[in-house]
Amino acid sequence: MSAHTILSIATRRRAFSHLAPLLRARSGWIVLLVIAGMANAGAGLVGPWAIGRLVDELPAGAGSELVWTCAIAVAVAGIVMALGTWIGAWALAHIAMPVVAELRTQVVDSAMSLPSQRIEATGTGDLVSRVADDSRKISEAAAQVLPLVVESLLVVIVSAFGLAAIDWRLGIVGLVALPMYWLTLRWYLPRSEPIYKEERAAFGRRAGRLLGGLTGAQTLRAYRAEGGEMTRIDSASGQARDLSINVFRFLTRAFGRNNRAEAVVLSLLLAAGFALVYFGETTAGAVTTAALVFHRLFNPIGALVGLFDQIQSAGASLTRMVGVIDEAQTSPRRSIDIDSSSPTLLLEDLWFTYDADPHSDNHVLKGVSLRIDPGEVVAVVGTTGAGKSTLARIAAGLSAPTRGRAALVDDGAASAGELTALAEPVLRSHISMVAQEVHTFAGALRENVSLPVPAATAEAVSIALETVGADWVRSLPNGLDTELGDGGMRLSAVQEQMIALARLVLADPDFAILDEATAEAGSAGAHVLEGSARAALSGRGALIVAHRLSQAETADRVLVMEHGEVVEEGSHTELVAAGGRYAELWAAWSA
Amino acid sequence: MPQTPSSGSKLLRRAARRRLSLLLPGAATLSLWQVCEALVPVAIGIVVDRAIIPLSLPMLIVTIIGVGLLFTVLSLGYRFGSRFCNAAREHEAHALRVEITHAALTSANLPADRASGEVLSIASADADTAAQSFAQAGRGIASVLGMITAAVFLLIADPVTGLVVLIAVPIGLIIVALPGRSVSAKAGTQLEAVARAGRSASDLMHGLRVIKAMGGEPWAVDRYRVTSDEAATAGIATGERTGRLAGLGALVMSIVLAAVLIVASLRLIEGQMSVGALIGILGMTAFLTEPMRALADIVGLFAQSHGAAGRIARLLVDIDSAEASDTTDGSSNEATPTPRIGLDDTALTVRDWAVGAERIVDFTTDFGALTCIVTEASEPAANLLGALATHARGAGPDTMIVSPHTVDMFEGTIRSNITMIVGTTDHPVTEEVLTASGTDELLGLVDGGLDHRIQELGGNLSGGQRQRVALARALDADPSILVLHEPTTAVDAVTEARIAEGVTRLRGTAESAATIILTSSPAFLAAADSVVFVPETGPVLIGRHAELLTAADQASETYRQAVTR
The missing domain is CATH 3.40.50.300 (P-loop containing nucleotide triphosphate hydrolases)
Structure with a gap:
């Protein structure tokens, strides 16, 4: 079991080597991109070249033929630039978009195949930010930043060669630009990182405060406590504003350095050109061409320097995404199959601790044993913190016990499979769990229900919904195609829970683990849901974490847990008659 | 209490009024920058014409100092002009955010159809986008002034060529701008597709425990792959179209350049124009496309800001009217009388x-x-x-x-x-x-x-x-x-x-x-x-x-x- 509690981050080298095979598969497009880009950048040199020739030859008495030659050259170059730009952008899109799509799908796939236990240890926040935010950043960078960077880079490289081709000495003077821009970056990057980080943190704080305040508006109004929260929001927003203003001031100073480099190099080119012309080494036209070529570079170089931190931040997102992919690939494969039509769920001497040290004193479960036969319904009762939910997670194969065994066994003992070693599809064909949190996914009702069986027919989905008594579905104008989730129809707590139970019916496992919180549905809703759950469980074995004692009342067997141990076990009537802890609970409940 | 702006335009006008002290110096200084940018090719022409061709060392020194001064003004102009405009933007965004949250938190009841998520998005994204109009206003004014300067220079340098440039460049830009709208619409679709993929990923991650408890992993990955591939397809289409448009722009501007080159060269042969003016005119023809294109972009961006401002105004008005109805009859629902x-x-x-x-x-x-x-x-x-x-x-x-x-x-x-x-x-x-x-x-x-x-x-x-x-x-x-x-x-x-x-x-x-x-x-x-x-x-x-x-x-x-x- 891994002890570190954050997801790993890949090294830069590793991240790029992960991209390599994806890029190799598109090497044809890459060749096309480079050819088109070079042609485009090269054609861009024709304009300055033509002007240079005119400067040299017109005063010397050249006629209109030269003018026409130059004009045609500029027009032809225009055609080459047009095609180069078009084909280049087309090729780049064919490289970047599928690679990015593949990458973000891989991350989602990897996040899905991470062991649940690992996700619990790291918390879902980091994962959400990597899978959603980082892949969005990469996608946006690929669409908006990458084309500009690729084009600028090619223009700068080709122009540098063009400058050297006009006159190698002018080319060398042009090289002065390199250390100057490099110094700008050296000055800029180490300063920009912390202030951008600070700015992002301020944005995060502002977003958090806004979210907290606006979602809590009802409570704030009820307690007339809007004032304090508004002051907090104002100050968070004000801080973010001040930081943004500072960041921008800093950015304009960096641009100022760029201007300085432009002025120095342009002046040097002109002065060196003067000297070369003076000594008869070159012509005024060539110097003009060189100066105009360099002038053409102002924008691409500015773009490269200005986009540098976006490139860096996209790189950081990439390493975080590849980190998830790597982690999923190195996590142990579950591959065991068991051959049994109606196995028994066996939990033996389960110990569990959330601490990294398995010998810690801080155990949530302390030697719980339980056997659930096919078709048997067992309810677990106990106060908050008794270990019920942990037991349910282990029984569902989502967590591995620190000590002890959780397995599906056949009575003949011919085959036995540790739950956490079973291949996912095998495990889920036998055991399925309705988790405590309820989530309705953005999408059609039918898609929401068919989660465990994507290929399920509309009829099967309807039957599953009917089984759990979701009569409200019939009155939906769009029926199973009704859009749910963000922006779609809003469901009540009861309806959401019914969807979760319908998923269970569709999954049709041998054992169902129920840790559902029916309480939010209110008393009337809970009654309805208990009926739904009973229907969903019919014919299955089940482990029910009973949040309401009425769920225990109808179970075949009741387990009373306290502080990680089973303190009572028996049927409802037996336990009530025994006058122990359960009887006490029951008395409080049915008062 | 000041009246709530009732429409996006009114909100933006109020914004401009209350940030005038930042906006005016910002636009003025940015214009200075834009004019200087326009003068860089002219300066190159002057150095070649006055110093390099006659090989005059004193003129070289003078003109290089001139180049230095030009860049100093250019750099400072951008630095302070953009700072002013940016400060206006940040202050206005903050003010709008505060106004929206205060209205939402202190109003008796948010209008029923306004979920807190929507208010959140208006208070964060829309406030920023609406305030963005200041950056656009600054750039826009500067672009117009830059173009006017260029036009004046061209007409003084050589009226005939100048006129050709001033007619050819806008025509070229119109040719480029016409298909531009459909491309920006496509780019919008692509951004939306990427955003959809992002929302889908976030949705799946928030339901991750539900998925894992039910064995829904293949379902989730398949669902996501569909959205992600849609975004990729949209991205390829947009990339190709954007490239085609940029290519068309390059072609049109090259042809304009060729035409101006012919006219200017012929004028030079006739002895009507100096070499320096030729360099300046051709350099500026290439330059002119920039402020014009910026202006075209700004029009599109301003539409976005206006839309955001409209959403803010509608929310504020809704909150106001909910408040009003609450105090008049105490009930927004006439069907059931209030206890x-x-x-x-x-x-x-x-x-x-x-x-x-x-x-x-x-x-x-x-x-x-x-x-x-x-x-x-x-x-x-x-x-x-x-x-x-x-x-x-x-x-x-x-x-x-x-x-x-x-x-x-x-x-x-x-x-x-x-x-x-x-x-x-x-x-x-x-x-x-x-x-x-x-x-x-x-x-x-x-x-x-x-x-x-x-x-x-x-x-x-x-x-x-x-x-x-x-x-x-x-x-x-x-x-x-x-x-x-x-x-x-x-x-x-x-x-x-x-x-x-x-x-x-x-x-x-x-x-x-x-x-x-x-x-x-x-x-x-x-x-x-x-x-x-x-x-x-x-x-x-x-x-x-x-x-x-x-x-x-x-x-x-x-x-x-x-x-x-």
């Missing part, structure tokens, strides 16, 4: 509470008493809670509080969440409150007890724990009239019994305190001085829990059904 709430020194009375099926309920809760209300349908409860909440707002927080069922937690500590005082570290919370709400058990489990950190939205507490803190909050406020709505749905039965007993004891000992709890929990019902039972149909019952349970009629049978679990 009348009366409060004197001895009791709280509710009159004319319409509970459907033409039934009207009146009841009274004396000070020192606990009334529980059980409703089978949710509308009557919502109706009563709405009326009580409206009344509570009119009274002070010491007089009456209606604590909502939805538990809201705020970043801070358990203490600050109970006392509702931001940042408090020493405000006391009595032992009685902690015990009665069951918060004492929670304090034993967490580091720091009352000063345990609470994350944004209370993410680090379980539902039951948050409910207990919320109850402690209500008890700590200790108003004369306290209304609770299903306060213990997420706690276990044993704790619930303890809480019911504690709350009854705490509220019962105060002689001037009345408590109303909407709940079907037998623990509270048993402790109540009177229970009001509103079935979906049939007579409304008022009495003690024990009496209602044991009565032999049909109505009591319905009651037993509703409260037994």
Whole structure:
């Protein structure tokens, strides 16, 4: 079991080597991109070249033929630039978009195949930010930043060669630009990182405060406590504003350095050109061409320097995404199959601790044993913190016990499979769990229900919904195609829970683990849901974490847990008659 | 109080008015920058014409100093001009954000169709986008002035060529701009597709535990792959179209350049123009495309800002009108009349509470008493809670509080969440409150007890724990009239019994305190001085829990059904 509690981050080298095979598969497009880009950048040199020739030859008495030659050259170059730009952008899109799509799908796939236990240890926040935010950043960078960077880079490289081709000495003077821009970056990057980080943190704080305040508006109004929260929001927003203003001031100073480099190099080119012309080494036209070529570079170089931190931040997102992919690939494969039509769920001497040290004193479960036969319904009762939910997670194969065994066994003992070693599809064909949190996914009702069986027919989905008594579905104008989730129809707590139970019916496992919180549905809703759950469980074995004692009342067997141990076990009537802890609970409940 | 801008345009005009002191110097200085940028190719022409061709060293020194000065003005112009515009933008975005949140938090009721998520997106993204108009205004004015300078230069340098440039360049840009709209629409679709993929990923991650518990991994990956591939396809289409448009732009501008080159060269051959002017004119022809293209972009971006400003204005107007209707007739729903709430020194009375099926309920809760209300349908409860909440707002927080069922937690500590005082570290919370709400058990489990950190939205507490803190909050406020709505749905039965007993004891000992709890929990019902039972149909019952349970009629049978679990 891994002890570190954050997801790993890949090294830069590793991240790029992960991209390599994806890029190799598109090497044809890459060749096309480079050819088109070079042609485009090269054609861009024709304009300055033509002007240079005119400067040299017109005063010397050249006629209109030269003018026409130059004009045609500029027009032809225009055609080459047009095609180069078009084909280049087309090729780049064919490289970047599928690679990015593949990458973000891989991350989602990897996040899905991470062991649940690992996700619990790291918390879902980091994962959400990597899978959603980082892949969005990469996608946006690929669409908006990458084309500009690729084009600028090619223009700068080709122009540098063009400058050297006009006159190698002018080319060398042009090289002065390199250390100057490099110094700008050296000055800029180490300063920009912390202030951008600070700015992002301020944005995060502002977003958090806004979210907290606006979602809590009802409570704030009820307690007339809007004032304090508004002051907090104002100050968070004000801080973010001040930081943004500072960041921008800093950015304009960096641009100022760029201007300085432009002025120095342009002046040097002109002065060196003067000297070369003076000594008869070159012509005024060539110097003009060189100066105009360099002038053409102002924008691409500015773009490269200005986009540098976006490139860096996209790189950081990439390493975080590849980190998830790597982690999923190195996590142990579950591959065991068991051959049994109606196995028994066996939990033996389960110990569990959330601490990294398995010998810690801080155990949530302390030697719980339980056997659930096919078709048997067992309810677990106990106060908050008794270990019920942990037991349910282990029984569902989502967590591995620190000590002890959780397995599906056949009575003949011919085959036995540790739950956490079973291949996912095998495990889920036998055991399925309705988790405590309820989530309705953005999408059609039918898609929401068919989660465990994507290929399920509309009829099967309807039957599953009917089984759990979701009569409200019939009155939906769009029926199973009704859009749910963000922006779609809003469901009540009861309806959401019914969807979760319908998923269970569709999954049709041998054992169902129920840790559902029916309480939010209110008393009337809970009654309805208990009926739904009973229907969903019919014919299955089940482990029910009973949040309401009425769920225990109808179970075949009741387990009373306290502080990680089973303190009572028996049927409802037996336990009530025994006058122990359960009887006490029951008395409080049915008062 | 200043009037709320009623439309996006009015909002932007107000914004421009109140940031005029930043916007004017910003636009002026940015224009200086843009003019200098236009003059760079002219300067190159002058250096070649005056210094390099005649090989004059003094002129070289003078012109290079000129280039240095030009770049200094250019650099400073951009630096300060953009800073002014950016400051205007940031200040306005902040002001709009504050205005929106204050309106949303202080208004009696957000309009029903405005979810907090929408307000959030308007207060964050739209406020930024609307304020973005300042950056655009600065750039736009500067672009126009830059172009005018260029035009003046061209006409002075050579009227004939200048005229050719001034006609050819705009025509070329129109040719490029025409298909531009469809491309920006496509780019919008692509951004939307990427955003959809992002939302889908986020949605799947938030439901990750549900997916893993059910074995929905293949389902999730397949779903995501579809959205992601759609985004990729849209991205390829946009990339190709953007490239085609950029290519067309390059072609058109090359042809314009070729045409200007011919005219200018012929003028030079005729001796009508100097070499320096030729370089300047050709350089500037290439330059002119920039401010023109910027202007075209700005028009598109401004449309976005205007749209955002419109959304902000609509929200503010909605909040205003919700407020107005709230104060005039006290009800936004005419179908069901609002119950009348009366409060004197001895009791709280509710009159004319319409509970459907033409039934009207009146009841009274004396000070020192606990009334529980059980409703089978949710509308009557919502109706009563709405009326009580409206009344509570009119009274002070010491007089009456209606604590909502939805538990809201705020970043801070358990203490600050109970006392509702931001940042408090020493405000006391009595032992009685902690015990009665069951918060004492929670304090034993967490580091720091009352000063345990609470994350944004209370993410680090379980539902039951948050409910207990919320109850402690209500008890700590200790108003004369306290209304609770299903306060213990997420706690276990044993704790619930303890809480019911504690709350009854705490509220019962105060002689001037009345408590109303909407709940079907037998623990509270048993402790109540009177229970009001509103079935979906049939007579409304008022009495003690024990009496209602044991009565032999049909109505009591319905009651037993509703409260037994």
